[in-house]
Amino acid sequence: MKDTPGHGRLAHAPADHPAVKPAKVGVLIANLGTPDNYDYWSMRRYLNEFLSDERVIDLPRWKWQPLLQLIILTKRPFSSGKNYKSIWNHDRGESPLMTITKDQTAALVARMEAAFGDSVMVDFCMRYGNPSTESVVEKMVKAGCEKILFFPLYPQYAGATTATANDQFFRALMKQPWQPAARTVPAYFDNPLYIEALAQSVETAYAGLEVKPDLLIASYHGMPKRYLMQGDPYHCQCQKTTRMLRERLGWGADSIHTTFQSVFGREEWLKPYTVEHVAELAKKGVKRIAVMAPAFSADCIETLEEIQGEIREAFEHAGGESFTYIPCLNDDALHMDVLAHIATENLRGWLD
Structure with a gap:
């Protein structure tokens, strides 16, 4: 194939043959979405x-x-x-999740370019809202991506997060006349590098406090308990993430509590509910807690408004005195190294 900037023509093709882009591999990271x-x-x-x-x-x-x-x-x-x-990020006219995801993408672009040059195209999409999965898959195919690695940014697998993101990716592929080869990145809830990044975020936060919190709350997004009983592994993966984090920190058995937030509807969800649990702790005399959200790769409405608003207020109203929120990993350099490593591992066989 003879290449010109951004285009190519098959050596033995007729003059009116459609232009063919130089082959690339795409890495498409996906988050939940934003209005x-x-x-x-x-x-x-x-x-x-x-x-x-x-x-x-x-x-x-x-x-x-x-x-x-x-x-x-x-x-x-x-x-x-x-x-x-x-x-809202009024300066940029977008939600914090959008801002952070753009920053994560830029950081991942830099790492993949350093490793693979211009043979890899990195972009992001949202399961709900814009940019849609379909539009970015179309963009990647037009850019010459003959292979796409789809990377949902959910450390723990759940049908309502990872699976629906994958569903949308596959639906987008169904509309392509020349369908690229595809892979999806599995959950990385127990990846040692991810656990290390979580642990360092805790250590950094604690190092900036005059008095160490009595407890650390690992608050994960909730789901109906029925999903667990139907075989969804999310609950078990959350528990393992907390256990591995505690072991890495070298803390005692009851030093980190696993809870679940964002309950919706009337049926029973995974328990304990974060908002109720922190209030109960305060009533029992626990005065200082820290809260982190290991299931979120980027701060969003559930962390910036729910945890720092409703959940903080529940703790303080019940008698709690010190509430520390530990931000998500966001575009922290170590976190981006982790994501780049996971992507690279999943590109084996496609790229040397």
């Missing part, structure tokens, strides 16, 4: 896409959709929009 803005209609579009996902809400559509469209989506965009407004 385009915090106004009513932006929030409604985002929530409608999110809450219509049958991996997230698995009720029969005939039962769920009337409730969603006629009741929930007439009210919830206002309250959710208010919450988003309180954490």
Whole structure:
């Protein structure tokens, strides 16, 4: 193939043959998503896409959709929009999750270019909202990516996170006339490098405190307990992440508590619920706690508003005195080294 900048022509092809891009390998990182803005209609579009996902809400559509469209989506965009407004990155006109994901992508681009030159294209997409998975897959294919590594940024696997992101990736591939080869990155909840990054974030946070917290709370995003009973491994993987973190820190058996947040609806979810657990701790005399969110690769509405708002208030209202939030790993250099390492391991056989 004779290459010109960004284009190529097959040596024996007729003159009117479509241009062929130089072959590349794509690395596509994916996060949950974000509304385009915090106004009513932006929030409604985002929530409608999110809450219509049958991996997230698995009720029969005939039962769920009337409730969603006629009741929930007439009210919830206002309250959710208010919450988003309180954490919005007004300077850049986007949510913190979008800002951080862009920064993560830039950091990963630099690492992959250093290792593989221009043979790898790195980009990001969102499961809900923009940029959509379909649009970025289309962009990568047009850029010449004949192989794509899809990397959901969820350390622990769950049907409502990892699986639905993969579903959307596969749906996007179905629309490609020339479908690229594809791989997906599995959960990395017990990867030693990921555990090390978590541990160092705790040690850094504690080093800046005058008095060490009495307990560390590892608050993971919740899910209905029913999903666990149906075979979803999320709960077990969260427990293992906490155990490995505690062992790496060299702490005692009851020094870190695993809890679950963001409960929605009336059915029982994974317990203990973070907001209730921290209040109970305060009532029992625990005055100082730290909270981290190991299931989130980037700070978002669930950490910046829920943990630092509702959960902090529950602890302090019940008598707690010192509440420390340990940020997600975000675009921390060690975290980005971890993600680059995981991506590289999953590219074996595609790239030397």
